[in-house]
Amino acid sequence: MSLEQFKDRNVGTQEYRHIQASTSPKTPMEKFTQVVKRTFSKELFVGLKVVFTQMAKGPKTWHTVKYPQEKLPIGPRYRAIHKLLKLLESGNERCIGCGLCEKICIADCIRMDTRYDENQRKEVTEYSINLGRCIFCGYCAEVCPELAIVHGPRFENASEQRAHFVIKDDMLTPVDALKHQKEFPGFGALSDDADKKVKKTPLAY
Amino acid sequence: MVKFYLDGKEVTANKGETILQAARRNGSYIPTMCYLSKVKPIESCRICVVEVEGTEGFVLSCSTPVVEGIKVHTNSQKLFQHRSDIMKMYNVNHPLECGVCDKSGECDLQNKTLEFGVDSQEFSAKDMHRPVEDWGFIKYDPALCIMCEKCVSTCNEIVGEGSLQVKLGGYGSQIEFTGDDCGNCGECMAVCPVGALVSENFKYETNAWELQKVPAVCAHCSSGCELFYETKHAGAFTANEEKIYRVSNDFEYKSLCGVGRFGYDVTQRGGKDEKEFDAALSMLRKADAIRFNSRISNEEAKILQTLKERFGYKLLNGEAYAMQRFLKAFGSTSGERYYNGTLEDVKNSDFIAVIGTKVADDNPMVKFHMNMASKNRKARISYLHPIEDASIQNLVTQNIRYEVGTEEGVVALLVASLLKGNDLPSSVKDYFEELDIGNLSAESNVGEEELERLERALVRKNAKTLIVGSDLYTHGRAENMAKLLGLVQKYGDFKIVMIPSGTNTLGVANICELDASAEGTVVGYNAPGDYVIGMDGQLSTPPLPQQEGTLTTIDKRVVPTNAAIPFEGYTLNDLANALGLDAAHTIDYTVQLPKKAGYKAVEFDRLLEEYRPYSPEQNGYLLQNGAESVAMDLEEIAELPEYNGTVVYNCDPAGQMGALSAKSKNLCADDALLGSQQFAVAAKIKDGDTVRFEINGEKFVKVFKIDTSLKGVVAMNPLFSKGLSGDMLCSDYRFHKVNINVESGHNE
Ligand code: SF4
Ligand code: SF4
Ligand code: SF4
Numbered sequence: 001m002s003l004e005q006f007k008d009r010n011v012g013t014q015e016y017r018h019i020q021a022s023t024s025p026k027t028p029m030e031k032f033t034q035v036v037k038r039t040f041s042k043e044l045f046v047g048l049k050v051v052f053t054q055m056a057k058g059p060k061t062w063h064t065v066k067y068p069q070e071k072l073p074i075g076p077r078y079r080a081i082h083k084l085l086k087l088l089e090s091g092n093e094r095c096i097g098c099g100l101c102e103k104i105c106i107a108d109c110i111r112m113d114t115r116y117d118e119n120q121r122k123e124v125t126e127y128s129i130n131l132g133r134c135i136f137c138g139y140c141a142e143v144c145p146e147l148a149i150v151h152g153p154r155f156e157n158a159s160e161q162r163a164h165f166v167i168k169d170d171m172l173t174p175v176d177a178l179k180h181q182k183e184f185p186g187f188g189a190l191s192d193d194a195d196k197k198v199k200k201t202p203l204a205y
Numbered sequence: 206m207v208k209f210y211l212d213g214k215e216v217t218a219n220k221g222e223t224i225l226q227a228a229r230r231n232g233s234y235i236p237t238m239c240y241l242s243k244v245k246p247i248e249s250c251r252i253c254v255v256e257v258e259g260t261e262g263f264v265l266s267c268s269t270p271v272v273e274g275i276k277v278h279t280n281s282q283k284l285f286q287h288r289s290d291i292m293k294m295y296n297v298n299h300p301l302e303c304g305v306c307d308k309s310g311e312c313d314l315q316n317k318t319l320e321f322g323v324d325s326q327e328f329s330a331k332d333m334h335r336p337v338e339d340w341g342f343i344k345y346d347p348a349l350c351i352m353c354e355k356c357v358s359t360c361n362e363i364v365g366e367g368s369l370q371v372k373l374g375g376y377g378s379q380i381e382f383t384g385d386d387c388g389n390c391g392e393c394m395a396v397c398p399v400g401a402l403v404s405e406n407f408k409y410e411t412n413a414w415e416l417q418k419v420p421a422v423c424a425h426c427s428s429g430c431e432l433f434y435e436t437k438h439a440g441a442f443t444a445n446e447e448k449i450y451r452v453s454n455d456f457e458y459k460s461l462c463g464v465g466r467f468g469y470d471v472t473q474r475g476g477k478d479e480k481e482f483d484a485a486l487s488m489l490r491k492a493d494a495i496r497f498n499s500r501i502s503n504e505e506a507k508i509l510q511t512l513k514e515r516f517g518y519k520l521l522n523g524e525a526y527a528m529q530r531f532l533k534a535f536g537s538t539s540g541e542r543y544y545n546g547t548l549e550d551v552k553n554s555d556f557i558a559v560i561g562t563k564v565a566d567d568n569p570m571v572k573f574h575m576n577m578a579s580k581n582r583k584a585r586i587s588y589l590h591p592i593e594d595a596s597i598q599n600l601v602t603q604n605i606r607y608e609v610g611t612e613e614g615v616v617a618l619l620v621a622s623l624l625k626g627n628d629l630p631s632s633v634k635d636y637f638e639e640l641d642i643g644n645l646s647a648e649s650n651v652g653e654e655e656l657e658r659l660e661r662a663l664v665r666k667n668a669k670t671l672i673v674g675s676d677l678y679t680h681g682r683a684e685n686m687a688k689l690l691g692l693v694q695k696y697g698d699f700k701i702v703m704i705p706s707g708t709n710t711l712g713v714a715n716i717c718e719l720d721a722s723a724e725g726t727v728v729g730y731n732a733p734g735d736y737v738i739g740m741d742g743q744l745s746t747p748p749l750p751q752q753e754g755t756l757t758t759i760d761k762r763v764v765p766t767n768a769a770i771p772f773e774g775y776t777l778n779d780l781a782n783a784l785g786l787d788a789a790h791t792i793d794y795t796v797q798l799p800k801k802a803g804y805k806a807v808e809f810d811r812l813l814e815e816y817r818p819y820s821p822e823q824n825g826y827l828l829q830n831g832a833e834s835v836a837m838d839l840e841e842i843a844e845l846p847e848y849n850g851t852v853v854y855n856c857d858p859a860g861q862m863g864a865l866s867a868k869s870k871n872l873c874a875d876d877a878l879l880g881s882q883q884f885a886v887a888a889k890i891k892d893g894d895t896v897r898f899e900i901n902g903e904k905f906v907k908v909f910k911i912d913t914s915l916k917g918v919v920a921m922n923p924l925f926s927k928g929l930s931g932d933m934l935c936s937d938y939r940f941h942k943v944n945i946n947v948e949s950g951h952n953e
């Protein structure tokens with residue numbers, strides 16, 4: 001592909017369509033007339049007609065999603081606020097603290113603390129994502145070798161502060177919700193034929 | 206010079222160089238797994254093989270010297286296959302735990318597995334249970350160990366402890382920790398190419414790639430070892446707060462002792478406390494003297510000296526003052542400002558005499574270098590000290606135990622022996638002829654036959670070193686001893702190394718005009734005083750690991766160090782500026798360091814440019830050794846003092862280096878008074894007693910422990926737990942007669 005056409009900065013020779021903007025009212029009288037004309041034009045009654053017809057038909061036929069009480073389902077590959085998953089069998093946390101997500105994060109917004117725990121294992125004591133900086137690129141979910149960090153469907157992300165972050169407890173599947181935890185089919189998940197790609201190691205026993 | 210062909214290119218090798226060394230020097234890559242530059246070739250990995258034309262099979266490049274004209278090929282399909290098979294072997298049953306392993310990201314096994322494209326395994330062996338072992342500060346995971354044996358070689362050839370050995374058992378081979386002698390230096394951990402050895406306080410704390418390496422110099426002793434402080438934010442939720450997670454170093458060529466490697470948790474947070482700053486200023490305005498210790502940079506010493514010149518403060522630093530006088534007297538006979546030896550000279554010696562220092566505790570790096578001399582050059586080592594040091598008995602070939610206090614006599618006898626057979630001017634010759642050897646020998650308990658044995662050991666040695674320690678600098682007759690030692694440098698073929706007692710004692714002695722004593726108000730800088738600035742003081746200032754500046758090391762080298770983590774409070778420079786000096790930063794003083802002491806007018810930032818990590822070269826520059834006017838006014842040996850009864854020797858154990866390291870929680874050294882059975886009898890105390898004694902008005906209450914490796918009636922008294930006042934005791938002669946009182950008995 002050639003970049004020629006994008007490099008052409010000569011506006012004059014290109015075919016531009018000029019839009020004629022209507023002249024704006026000048027005197028107070030002209031302004032008043034314009035407001036009255038727009039207020040009582042036909043479109044108002046077209047709209048009102050639709051509303052009243054639907055009201056008459058009753059709620060059964062309405063298509064309105066009553067956000068925020070209702071939300072539309074979201075595709076698995078949608079990348080919204082992260083979730084930290086647990087192992088379905090044991091309920092242990094999946095995250096092993098390898099730090100790959102922290103390293104790959106392009107917005108540098110993941111931080112985690114780990115320690116050597118009593119069972120001689122690496123324990124992730126804290127894990128946080130600064131959503132004020134996260135660009136929801138999905139790299140973290142893609143790099144995670146344990147399918148521990150994934151993007152969930154929760155997209156509401158308003159806050160009074162820029163530095164708005166989630167901590168481990170916010171993201172981690174609670175114990176009682178473990179049975180509802182879905183295996184992640186979305187971004188960064190294994191492909192369907194992943195099993196076939198595994199090479200076997202010979203074992204001496 | 207030997208010429209040979211490397212992958213078709215004609216190159217030269219130095220005499221005695223191995224193929225691997227020559228190839229690396231010429232920029233050719235040969236992979237290795239067990240090769241470590243600082244020890245002899247281990248030959249356990251066999252991955253460094255190369256092809257030599259005309260030779261059947263592969264040749265081990267790490268241990269085969271270059272022969273004129275050989276044609277070496279470092280890479281071929283066959284070699285690649287061979288190396289790749291070795292990597293497969295290493296990976297048999299290797300736990301798949303890079304995800305949590307502390308070595309991940311800097312692991313040789315990880316790197317070379319990738320390099321040789323090992324993505325499947327044909328070999329297998331029955332796995333076995335290999336539990337993690339606890340080696341003191343370090344944890345050993347035999348499942349991750351690849352049996353490269355770097356740790357064993359390092360412990361033996363560099364550190365000299367031999368605490369590790371290979372436990373052979375085919376597939377079940379592993380490294381065995383034999384224990385007792387381990388000084389917790391962490392050298393084995395530093396050289397381990399995989400995650401098998403990790404320190405307890407770093408294990409699973411963070412990942413290697415998150416850490417930022419700050420090149421610096423160890424703040425704990427005068428060896429000034431280069432190291433990297435590895436830092437990162439202190440925790441997931443800390444804003445702008447940094448923490449040192451570990452210390453690493455250029456382990457391929459250099460070493461660290463345990464204090465340097467683990468004693469990094471001595472940093473401080475500071476804020477700008479303006480009220481305290483004003484209080485400090487008003488104290489300084491009315492003060493007559495500033496007392497300070499030697500754990501400061503050259504630049505800070507220069508600030509103090511400038512303050513003295515401008516406002517007439519007296520400067521007090523007993524330990525550096527002693528060194529200053531000692532060097533001056535030394536120069537009056539040697540004709541040179543400094544001693545002529547370095548650690549490198551110690552390493553290359555075939556004869557070493559040590560006097561006046563418990564060297565393994567005073568300066569571990571000197572001991573490491575003595576060990577290297579012993580292992581590589583089979584050096585004869587004579588150790589002259591009132592206390593036989595059990596921890597270096599494997600190196601020392603001759604122990605000469607002299608009586609406490611008789612150093613002057615011993616130095617005279619030693620110098621006479623060392624200079625025997627050398628051309629001496631008649632005045633010096635006469636001086637030694639007039640020595641009453643019989644009397645000195647009787648008083649000091651150094652037998653003439655012991656000296657004869659020492660002289661015999663000197664025969665046909667051509668790299669001889671004399672190591673001198675702080676027992677001599679602080680002795681009442683220090684100056685005459687220094688003059689005698691100066692003769693050895695002038696007329697003998699010896700290298701002399703003097704161990705400065707504190708981190709930057711040599712720098713302070715060079716830069717400051719110190720005073721013997723002072724009256725009136727004394728402000729302490731990292732030292733006791735009527736008002737204390739710095740460590741443990743009212744106004745806190747950054748400790749050495751949080752400062753930038755230069756230090757003067759035992760090698761008479763000026764080395765730059767950087768601030769590991771920021772310190773937000775005030776510095777000595779701020780105080781000096783408020784008093785009327787003018788320098789934006791402490792390091793503005795680097796160019797002003799005194800030229801007559803051999804410093805160069807180089808800016809600090811230029812010094813940093815010279816910093817070359819990962820290479821055998823040292824950073825910084827060497828002090829110029831200047832000429833001194835010679836005045837041969839040797840004095841008669843004074844009557845040798847007698848120390849009867851119970852005597853204690855002020856000496857921190859190997860795991861501690863004074864007040865700064867005492868702040869570290871990672872380090873744990875025993876603070877007990879250690880004595881022999883004989884000492885216990887003489888002092889009428891028993892093991893476990895809490896005892897009370899006093900040295901120069903400083904009161905000690907300690908547990909007494911019997912150390913069976915000690916002999917005689919001298920006990921070891923660690924000072925580190927006393928903090929700043931303990932540092933001050935280093936200004937005095939280290940042996941003291943004390944009255945020991947029992948506080949409370951055993952099991953009461
Ligand atoms: S989605 Fe992207 S920006 Fe957000 S945390 Fe993950 S890697 Fe970082
Ligand atoms: S990549 Fe996955 S397993 Fe690794 S630290 Fe991040 S969430 Fe945990
Ligand atoms: S030692 Fe190296 S290869 Fe083995 S688990 Fe650790 S990082 Fe991975």
Ligand code: SF4
Nearest residue numbers: 350351353354356397
């Ligand atoms: S512990 Fe480390 S250095 Fe020692 S043999 Fe094993 S892998 Fe090598």
Ligand code: SF4
Nearest residue numbers: 423426429430462465
């Ligand atoms: S304490 Fe001394 S020997 Fe040990 S690492 Fe520091 S400078 Fe080197």
